[in-house]
Amino acid sequence: MANRYTDNSVSLSASELYCERDDRVLFERLNLTVKNGDLLQLAGPNGAGKTTLLRLLVGLNRDFDGDLLWHGEPLTQVFADYASQRLYLGHLAALKRALTPLENLRWLVSPWMSTESASVITDDDLWQALEDVELGGYEETPCNQLSAGQQRRVGLSRLAIVPAPLWILDEPFTALDVAGVAWLEARIQQHVARNGAVIITSHHALQNIPSLKRLDLGELALGGGLL
Amino acid sequence: MSLVMATIKRDLLLAGRNPGEWLNPLMFFLMVVAMFPLAVDPDPEFLSRIAGGVIWVGALLATLLSLDALYKADVEDGTLEQWLASGESLYMLALAKALVHWLCSGLPLTLMAPVLGLMMALPDDAYIGMLLSLAVGTPILSLLGSVGAALTAGVRSGGLLLSLLILPMYVPVLIFAASAVYHAGLGMAYNGQIGFLGAMLALSVCLTPFASAAALKLNLSR
Amino acid sequence: MWQWIVRLYHRLGSPKWFYELTSKWIFWLALLSVVGCVVGLVLGLLYAPADYQQGNSFRIIYIHVPAALVAQSAFIMMAVAGAVFLIWKMKMAAWVARAIAPIGASFCLIALLTGAIWGKPTWGTWWVWDARLTSMLLLLFLYFGVMALQRAIESEEASHKGAAILALVGLVNIPIIKYSVEWWNTLHQPATLKLTEKPSMHPDMLLPLLIMILTTYVLFALLVILRTRNEILWHERKRSWVQALPEMLGGGR
Numbered sequence: 001m002a003n004r005y006t007d008n009s010v011s012l013s014a015s016e017l018y019c020e021r022d023d024r025v026l027f028e029r030l031n032l033t034v035k036n037g038d039l040l041q042l043a044g045p046n047g048a049g050k051t052t053l054l055r056l057l058v059g060l061n062r063d064f065d066g067d068l069l070w071h072g073e074p075l076t077q078v079f080a081d082y083a084s085q086r087l088y089l090g091h092l093a094a095l096k097r098a099l100t101p102l103e104n105l106r107w108l109v110s111p112w113m114s115t116e117s118a119s120v121i122t123d124d125d126l127w128q129a130l131e132d133v134e135l136g137g138y139e140e141t142p143c144n145q146l147s148a149g150q151q152r153r154v155g156l157s158r159l160a161i162v163p164a165p166l167w168i169l170d171e172p173f174t175a176l177d178v179a180g181v182a183w184l185e186a187r188i189q190q191h192v193a194r195n196g197a198v199i200i201t202s203h204h205a206l207q208n209i210p211s212l213k214r215l216d217l218g219e220l221a222l223g224g225g226l227l
Numbered sequence: 228m229s230l231v232m233a234t235i236k237r238d239l240l241l242a243g244r245n246p247g248e249w250l251n252p253l254m255f256f257l258m259v260v261a262m263f264p265l266a267v268d269p270d271p272e273f274l275s276r277i278a279g280g281v282i283w284v285g286a287l288l289a290t291l292l293s294l295d296a297l298y299k300a301d302v303e304d305g306t307l308e309q310w311l312a313s314g315e316s317l318y319m320l321a322l323a324k325a326l327v328h329w330l331c332s333g334l335p336l337t338l339m340a341p342v343l344g345l346m347m348a349l350p351d352d353a354y355i356g357m358l359l360s361l362a363v364g365t366p367i368l369s370l371l372g373s374v375g376a377a378l379t380a381g382v383r384s385g386g387l388l389l390s391l392l393i394l395p396m397y398v399p400v401l402i403f404a405a406s407a408v409y410h411a412g413l414g415m416a417y418n419g420q421i422g423f424l425g426a427m428l429a430l431s432v433c434l435t436p437f438a439s440a441a442a443l444k445l446n447l448s449r
Numbered sequence: 450m451w452q453w454i455v456r457l458y459h460r461l462g463s464p465k466w467f468y469e470l471t472s473k474w475i476f477w478l479a480l481l482s483v484v485g486c487v488v489g490l491v492l493g494l495l496y497a498p499a500d501y502q503q504g505n506s507f508r509i510i511y512i513h514v515p516a517a518l519v520a521q522s523a524f525i526m527m528a529v530a531g532a533v534f535l536i537w538k539m540k541m542a543a544w545v546a547r548a549i550a551p552i553g554a555s556f557c558l559i560a561l562l563t564g565a566i567w568g569k570p571t572w573g574t575w576w577v578w579d580a581r582l583t584s585m586l587l588l589l590f591l592y593f594g595v596m597a598l599q600r601a602i603e604s605e606e607a608s609h610k611g612a613a614i615l616a617l618v619g620l621v622n623i624p625i626i627k628y629s630v631e632w633w634n635t636l637h638q639p640a641t642l643k644l645t646e647k648p649s650m651h652p653d654m655l656l657p658l659l660i661m662i663l664t665t666y667v668l669f670a671l672l673v674i675l676r677t678r679n680e681i682l683w684h685e686r687k688r689s690w691v692q693a694l695p696e697m698l699g700g701g702r
Contacts, residue, residue, distance in 0.1 A: 023687070060311050060312060079314045083314030090312075091305070092304055094305035094309045107234070107236075107237045110233030110234075378598060378614065391590075392594040398587055398626050406633065427625065438618050445604075
């Protein structure tokens with residue numbers, strides 16, 4: 001359980017972010033930094049802009065004012081490097097229902113499959129990852145025969161194999177059963193303990209993680225408070 | 228690059244799992260062409276005159292039918308999001324998607340066309356010309372069509388809209404390709420038409436992925 | 450010079466500036482198009498000599514040709530406005546592009562209808578697959594596509610961008626379509642009577658045509674400005690400068 005990632009592999013910072021949608025200001029003068037070992041939970045009521053902020057941080061949405069920096073450089077300029085260091089699990093699972101979990105997973109991790117990256121992901125890793133999320137025995141069953149929770153686990157199994165220090169997770173607890181929730185919590189704890197970083201939107205109360213930071217977007221919109 | 232290759236593999240695998248997606252347009256192609264002798268005139272001499280045009284119109288409509296699904300599922304299930312998050316060039320991805328579409332639509336259409344040629348009393352000399360025109364022309368249909376598919380991926384009942392957007396753009400392909408088949412049947416030279424189709428193919432390989440990539444980004448919410 | 454262009458560009462991006470500036474123009478543009486129309490049509494219909502081949506029926510040229518020219522220019526302008534929006538994210542450009550689409554399509558339709566009316570005495574039938582008429586028809590289809598896409602995409606921003614991309618793809622395609630249709634036409638119908646014979650036009654015929662062309666462009670500009678002003682009012686309806694406009698008193702809230 002030693003540090004898996006080097007000390008300064010994660011450095012994402014936002015300063016003076018301003019974002020409006022449909023003539024409504026979602027947030028302004030928003031500052032945040034995420035470093036190794038951080039767990040940042042984005043909280044707030046529906047419509048407060050959690051998902052929007054998350055998508056800005058992922059780099060899916062570039063319609064904002066302010067600076068978004070990865071190791072001090074604008075995100076858009078170092079996007080290829082940033083993309084390889086951060087794993088994004090969206091609200092949508094990006095699964096093809098006619099394919100098996102194994103085939104889906106092989107596509108999902110393909111950005112990290114290139115030969116030049118240090119740790120090559122083998123097929124054994126994929127089987128092991130599916131075993132981890134208790135999909136053992138379902139590896140070759142088409143996803144349309146799996147339950148909603150099992151389909152979510154296919155996406156979550158990436159957490160075990162993708163060598164990215166920064167995770168960005170959008171409502172990852174949705175549709176999981178008790179065991180699944182426990183597994184995911186443990187995963188997140190382990191990742192943070194190994195010096196990784198996590199940004200998460202969830203209504204779920206995360207426990208036992210000392211470095212947990214909360215960013216409350218609803219309050220921000222009211223008071224303009226900073227983290 | 229590995230995401231592009233993985234996407235090509237995955238989409239071909241999907242086409243193998245859901246054969247209806249590429250078989251149905253092929254059957255449609257067969258049926259549409261079969262309607263012409265029934266509706267107009269089964270006289271072989273007349274049919275041989277219109278064969279090239281009818282086969283090409285059929286191929287065009289069959290392509291449009293299969294284009295509707297090109298990006299729809301990718302937008303809905305989050306595949307598009309993962310592409311954009313990966314930082315991989317959308318140009319290459321759009322090109323890869325068009326390639327897969329051609330492999331599942333244009334290529335089988337081309338291979339099936341000789342059977343329809345028999346049904347339409349296509350002159351013996353015209354077969355090579357028809358195959359050539361389809362082989363060079365159908366990739367243009369896939370490339371141009373993928374722009375329309377990207378534009379309409381997030382729209383309800385986008386299939387009809389897609390046809391409205393793309394059909395006028397298909398006119399040059401239709402004109403040169405059908406004319407190539409017709410001239411081949413008369414025993415005349417048709418390399419000019421094929422050359423023109425080739426030029427259009429080169430142009431669309433270079434330009435349409437840009438438009439598709441720009442259009443794909445519109446389908447991300449917020 | 451360059452700075453002047455940059456300043457003009459920044460001003461064009463301001464809806465308020467555009468609205469206030471064009472307020473003064475509307476009257477003069479309207480006057481110009483009415484006067485031009487009267488002068489051009491009187492000269493063309495009453496004073497220009499009859500055509501030696503087509504008799505009086507050629508006089509529809511004074512509507513047909515200007516409408517066809519404007520329809521083609523309008524598509525180019527729509528695509529350019531769309532490109533400006535895509536590249537520099539200037540909202541005014543998107544509104545202008547949206548304002549142009551139905552106007553361009555209308556001129557296209559006018560050109561097609563007058564072409565059909567002209568075709569009846571010339572060819573003895575309403576529709577002939579003449580190269581120019583066919584190109585016009587395809588241009589109308591392209592307009593239909595752009596307008597259908599604008600209506601179909603729900604998010605306003607995305608619908609502007611989608612229409613702009615489609616218009617640009619169409620713009621690249623138009624020369625190819627025109628060329629292929631002309632090529633196809635010579636293949637199938639060699640040497641039919643062309644509707645518009647350019648070279649040997651009598652000056653008395655040409656002058657009214659030029660006047661009508663200019664007038665139609667002025668009319669087009671007027672219509673685009675009017676529609677753009679409507680777009681501005683709608684999008685800026687919550688801003689104070691719109692609410693303070695005299696024409697908004699009563700209706701505006």
